[in-house]
Each structure stands twice: as structure tokens, then as C-alpha cells.
Amino acid sequence: MIMLAKIGLGIVGTLAVAGAYTFRDGVMRVDVDEHHAGGDHVHLWFPAAAVPMVMSAVPDRELAKMSRQAREYMPLARAVAHELGQLPDTTFVEVQDRNEHVRISTHYGAIQIDVTDPDEDVHVLCPLATIEDITQQIAEVRPDEGDNR
């Protein structure tokens, strides 16, 4: 009985630590709900820690292409993400009219974009640290990398 309890404790402990490690960088969340018959409902939640791993699986050629297209904006995006991470939770932009509501805010170290209108609701949550990592990875890729492969 004690042995079973020890095994159970080991499994629970391992799962807890693995879960904590996996979600240490927070969660990326994408929710899309279309308000019409047959409309899509997408609810995607995944650990932000997985993003750098996914990025490393992207072919060099594609990364180089991304780098060429977005290179000039990467330092800006990185600087913004870094600085936003230093600030308290804030709503930076909010637009509200009779039908539509758009909000860009930070929430516990993540940027949150919420769009609500009669046609659809879109909610995106992305940890700022993940944006920093991604922009750094893209900025570090040489634009001509992968062209010769």
C-alpha cells in the first residue's frame, strides 16, 4: 500500500513539475467564435514554452524569408515587448462604438487582444516573453540563410 502511495506520489509530482515546466512561460491562447450559422469556433490553447521548439523546426529557408520581410520591424517589436513587460497591467488601446469593441491590453505579462463585433469574437493572448524570443530568433537569422540549401 505504501509502495503504491509512493508510486502515485512520484507520478503526481512528476506531472506537476512537468506541467509547471511546460507552462512556465505562460499560455498562448487563440479563441475565435463566428456568430452565424455554421460559423467556426476555434479555441486553441498551448504552452508558450513550445513556441521556440516549434520555431526551431521551421525550415531555414522560411525563416530567412520571414527575416527578409520583417527584419526592419523586429528591433521595434522586441523593444516594445520588452518594455511592455516592465509595466503594470494596462489597457493601451480601446475602441468602442455601437457595434464593435477592440481592446489591446497587457495581462499578467501577456499581451491580450480582444475584438468583439456582431459577426465574430476574437481573443488572442500571447506572453510578451514569447514575442521577445520569436523576434530575437527571426532577427538573428541571416536573410540569405537557407538560400543555398
Place this chain on the structure above:
Amino acid sequence: MSRNPGKAFRNTSLIAGVVAAATLLLAPFAGYAQSASGGDRWLHVRVVSTDADGETVSVNVPLELAEKVLPAINKKELHDGKVTIDHFDGDGVDFRAVLEAVRNAKDGEFVTVTGKNQEDVRVAKKDGFLLVHVTDNSGHMGHRHHAAEKDADGKGDKDADKHADAKDAKKDTVSHVEVKIPMSVVDAMLGSGKNELDIVAGLHMLAKQGDTELVSVKDEDNTVRIWVDSKNAPAPEGGTR
């Protein structure tokens, strides 16, 4: 000593495991909690429209963020947080020369222009602030002129014009624009090269000022306010606090 050392050990292991997991899970937020201190200055923009859509736009930007991010933008006239005004088309107005002249002048009203279309522009310097006040009555005049042209051409439908005039009369409006910029900010912006405005230096100086309403625009349909304070959310309605 515990009466049951094995149970005590298991309890301790369980607590240690939970604490370790919780620490790992919450670690990303620790830095956030430490850095979420006050003292920052915020630039707020609020646009309230009273038209049918009733649109409200609210933008809140920490000045420090703008100071750090602007130098990262190098595009056209903006580079290293400065705007090059070499080839800036100001309809023949040398803005830098105007600002220099205002900076070196004593307190008082410098420019008062009353135009044909009842637009009134006043530029003044008072108590360390550059003040610009524009009152524009021209909107209604323009509509009437347009209707009169149609009549003169003989192409306009008189009933339609009467209807348009009645509609315009309802829209008759005066727009007020008030700009209030601390002279120290103007000084800081002019501090760099001859053909440049140092926006970052201006923002840095602005951050040192007290709560200030910088721009206020009011007309029939819209109210626009730009102000600086130390709050990271706009006041619900009206003033800066």
C-alpha cells in the same frame, strides 16, 4: 519527534513537491510583480464622438515606453528618436524658426490671425507654456457657399438646397483647438541639430512635467483630448484626474 516518521516524511515530500511546482509555475510573474511599481508618466489620448456610431477611442502610452521605442524606428524622416525637418513641407512656414522666435520672446500674445472664414488663431507664451488657440467657424460657411454655387449655376434643386441649408444649419458648429506645450519641452526638442526636432528629448522633458493637458479639440461631433499624468488609465470622463 513525530510519532510516525514515515508519514511525516511523506507529508514533507508532498509539500516540498507542491511548493516546487508552484514556484516554477509562478516564477514568470515574480518579475512582473516587482516591476509593476508606479511613478511612470503616461500620455493619454481620448477621442469621443457623438455621432450615430458613438465611437470612443482611448490610447494610453507610458512616456518611458515611447522614449525607448522611438529610437528603434528608423523610417523616412524619423531616425534615432529625431525628426529631420530638412525637406518638411510646411506650406512655406519654417516651424523651427517660429519656435526659436517664440522661445526667445517674453511672455505675451505673439500672433493673432482672424481669417475671412471666421477662423481665429492665437499663439502666445505664458507662464512657461506655449499656447496655441484656434477657433474655426468656417464649416458652416463652406456649406452655404457650396449651395449658393449650385443656385448660381441654375443646376441646383432649390428644394433640395433648402433642405441642405436646414441640415447645415443644424450642423453649424464652432471647433476649438487648444494646444499647451511646456516651453522646456520645446527647448528640448530644439536642442539637437539645426534641421532636427528631438522627439525623445521632448518626451523625456514632458515626463518631468506635472499633470498637463496638451491638446484639446472640441467640435460638434468630436472631442479630442491629449494629456499627461501619472495614471495608467484615463479618467472616466472630463478632466485629467
